[in-house]
């Protein structure tokens with residue numbers, strides 16, 4: 371009776387008859403396709419559906435219409451041809467909360483205000499000059515981590531790379547954004563982890579707007595509020611400190627928060643919510659993505675000792691005995707850059723990018739997609755598409771050696787940073803962090819599996835999250851490279 375009523379309602383509005391929707395699994399009344407998602411992590415479930423229904427799949431998640439794109443050709447349609455119609459973001463309970471009601475650039479709806487804020491951030495934070503001004507932070511923090519690993523190596527202790535690299539990128543991000551590390555690293559990791567979990571958690575009200583009370587009953591709203599208040603407390607503390615410090619007119623490089631407060635004081639149209647939302651973008655966008663990439667690269671290399679050696683030979687050959695890799699050395703490290711691209715092909719840190727939403731009706735692959743349809747571009751599936759990549763499951767950095775694809779995503783078969791108006795503005799910064807950290811790890815140490823483990827034991831399972839980490843921590847043994855000066 372219920373489904374007959376729903377169908378009659380839809381017919382009365384003429385909603386389905388007017389659209390030639392893409393194929394997809396059968397929809398159940400009310401829940402639509404929520405049952406079709408299976409138990410795998412979301413990008414893998416969506417990949418399975420695309421294998422069955424084709425590169426353009428239509429789903430209905432509760433009341434939300436969704437289209438999933440899984441081929442480079444269709445990604446190009448969405449991110450280039452129809453970019454102007456697909457460049458806003460959908461609203462979700464958790465992302466709206468963390469972005470201070472979509473006051474940031476990652477989740478703010480497309481429009482004049484977003485364009486203004488994005489332009490401002492591109493100039494103030496992501497310009498080559500600004501990125502270069504934080505070079506010292508990246509090099510010092512990397513050196514500090516290398517020293518920590520030396521300590522482990524000398525004591526023959528296992529190095530938990532997942533933990534150590536998350537700390538490293540968290541410290542780089544905090545010093546870049548706030549000028550200092552945040553005390554109590556453990557706490558901040560827990561907060562980041564909980565935020566990640568909530569950003570991908572299922573909120574009933576995202577799919578059934580009238581059932582918000584269910585989220586309250588399940589305790590989800592309280593959980594979201596709790597972690598939001600922790601973030602907010604940290605931001606407020608650092609903002610207050612900065613305001614005090616700025617009164618003292620100190621000299622030195624300006625961190626991102628200082629730049630924001632200076633612009634606000636100078637009369638720029640930047641609210642406190644904008645500032646906090648942007649800090650969240652930098653914190654969540656910048657920390658997890660870089661550390662996850664380095665960990666995946668190390669996991670791939672430990673399973674392929676000859677590739678590990680080739681990368682180390684390149685780095686050590688270029689750097690010689692000077693003791694560390696500096697950013698000025700990176701342009702010579704061609705093979706290392708291919709290792710990173712190949713890692714991002716198989717393990718894009720943001721496998722579904724950030725979802726987009728249609729603002730107008732568009733035609734894709736002969737289908738008509740209505741406005742307010744959520745679009746997932748499955749970068750993970752595109753990186754494994756057998757029509758684009760020979761033997762896609764094999765980790766082979768060589769495939770990037772002759773410039774066949776780059777992170778500019780021109781052919782849309784390699785799009786770890788997205789494309790179009792919403793392309794990741796932190797792309798150059800993120801790549802730099804990954805390169806300098808990986809190069810130093812490979813320069814300073816020889817890496818082995820803990821005694822008794824073989825490369826077949828290296829588990830490559832993914833954990834759920836907006837950024838994809840390994841399910842289990844990567845724990846390796848390090849010995850110091852003898853060719854470097856003390």
Ligand code: HEM
Nearest residue numbers: 476651655656659720723724787788789792793794796800
């Ligand atoms: C390895 C590093 C990184 C990867 C793989 C990555 C990936 C992505 C992807 C896939 C998107 C969505 C793009 C789209 O919708 O087309 C994105 C957006 C974004 N990223 Fe990154 N990111 C990285 C590092 C960073 C860093 C370091 C920052 C800032 C410090 C950052 C800030 C942002 C912001 C603010 C957006 C939203 C842009 C908008 O909606 O206009 N990301 N990133």
